[in-house]
Amino acid sequence: MERWEEALAQAGYRVTVPRRVVAAVLSEADTPCSAQVVFELGKIRYAGLGLVTVYRTLALYESLGLISRVHVHDGCHGYLATTPGHRHALICTRCGRSVEFLGQGDLDLLIARLEKRTGYRVQEHLLQLFGLCSGCRGTDE
Amino acid sequence: MERWEEALAQAGYRVTVPRRVVAAVLSEADTPCSAQVVFELGKIRYAGLGLVTVYRTLALYESLGLISRVHVHDGCHGYLATTPGHRHALICTRCGRSVEFLGQGDLDLLIARLEKRTGYRVQEHLLQLFGLCSGCRGTDE
DNA sequence: CCCATATTGAAAACTACTATCAAAAACAAC
DNA sequence: GTTGTTTTTGATAGTAGTTTTCAATATGGG
Numbered sequence: 389m390e391r392w393e394e395a396l397a398q399a400g401y402r403v404t405v406p407r408r409v410v411a412a413v414l415s416e417a418d419t420p421c422s423a424q425v426v427f428e429l430g431k432i433r434y435a436g437l438g439l440v441t442v443y444r445t446l447a448l449y450e451s452l453g454l455i456s457r458v459h460v461h462d463g464c465h466g467y468l469a470t471t472p473g474h475r476h477a478l479i480c481t482r483c484g485r486s487v488e489f490l491g492q493g494d495l496d497l498l499i500a501r502l503e504k505r506t507g508y509r510v511q512e513h514l515l516q517l518f519g520l521c522s523g524c525r526g527t528d529e
Numbered sequence: 530m531e532r533w534e535e536a537l538a539q540a541g542y543r544v545t546v547p548r549r550v551v552a553a554v555l556s557e558a559d560t561p562c563s564a565q566v567v568f569e570l571g572k573i574r575y576a577g578l579g580l581v582t583v584y585r586t587l588a589l590y591e592s593l594g595l596i597s598r599v600h601v602h603d604g605c606h607g608y609l610a611t612t613p614g615h616r617h618a619l620i621c622t623r624c625g626r627s628v629e630f631l632g633q634g635d636l637d638l639l640i641a642r643l644e645k646r647t648g649y650r651v652q653e654h655l656l657q658l659f660g661l662c663s664g665c666r667g668t669d670e
Numbered sequence: 671c672c673c674a675t676a677t678t679g680a681a682a683a684c685t686a687c688t689a690t691c692a693a694a695a696a697c698a699a700c
Numbered sequence: 701g702t703t704g705t706t707t708t709t710g711a712t713a714g715t716a717g718t719t720t721t722c723a724a725t726a727t728g729g730g
Binding site: 402404 | 676677686
């Protein structure tokens with residue numbers, strides 16, 4: 389929770405109530421949240437919160453690398469807090485609960501091979517896995 | 530180009546002018562196209578084309594596995610023709626040109642390890658790489 | 671505590687996408 | 701070919717998600 393305020397201050401942004409609220413919501417959620425959901429959860433903590441501010445704050449946090457915008461199958465974007473380092477998401481398609489993980493080495497190999505073959509120079513990547521968490525698998529299998 | 534018509538017929542769908550136009554646009558594009566772009570490029574070939582039909586056709590082709598909806602950084606969705614088999618995209622961040630590739634084995638290892646650790650059962654994944662193609666690297670490096 | 675400035679929230683604007691429905695086209699049977 | 705049934709289409713209108721604008725407000729340095 390301190391992490392967010394520090395990052396803001398360090399980058400010269402003010403630490404405000406709405407920004408603290410959005411940070412709180414995101415750092416507690418273990419599911420990618422749409423802007424709308426962040427807005428609703430945020431209003432519980434601070435009734436005056438505006439949707440516009442949520443969008444702005446999400447964009448700000450994303451630019452600071454505090455959260456990442458992930459692709460969600462139906463809606464479009466979900467926002468997820470990122471712990472430092474490059475991480476990927478494993479998302480349960482039933483309950484939406486997600487786990488982050490580092491997937492460095494494995495991709496490095498793939499990327500190196502690909503760069504050689506295509507002539508591209510890879511800078512970034514988006515890796516998201518979808519499946520069922522142990523809870524949601526329930527009786528199947 | 531035949532591939533599209535066959536797939537439609539085989540699944541019991543009619544082969545129509547708009548569907549042929551969308552297929553033509555997508556099979557020629559080597560860049561993920563938004564619905565809007567498909568619409569505009571499509572109208573060049575067939576002025577009567579409607580945007581609604583483009584959306585419907587894209588959804589149809591996606592359900593047939595002929596294209597995949599990829600995550601594009603700014604807009605949201607881009608559509609890209611998929612050659613049979615499971616493929617991923619490597620997209621140039623400057624010119625948008627993209628290359629498809631198979632990334633099976635590498636991920637399998639990662640996925641297996643992850644399943645053991647998290648208890649999740651992985652069903653699907655989304656992998657997109659972003660970088661610069663040889664043309665766009667130009668003078669840098 | 672005060673002030674300059676960053677930040678906010680409401681309303682309106684804009685874009686992406688979806689539902690509705692009568693008209694048009696595709697395919698199959700003749 | 702022609703006909704008829706059914707799918708498909710495109711225009712309009714509607715909904716959802718996101719951005720712009722701008723006066724009011726809150727922040728942090730002095």
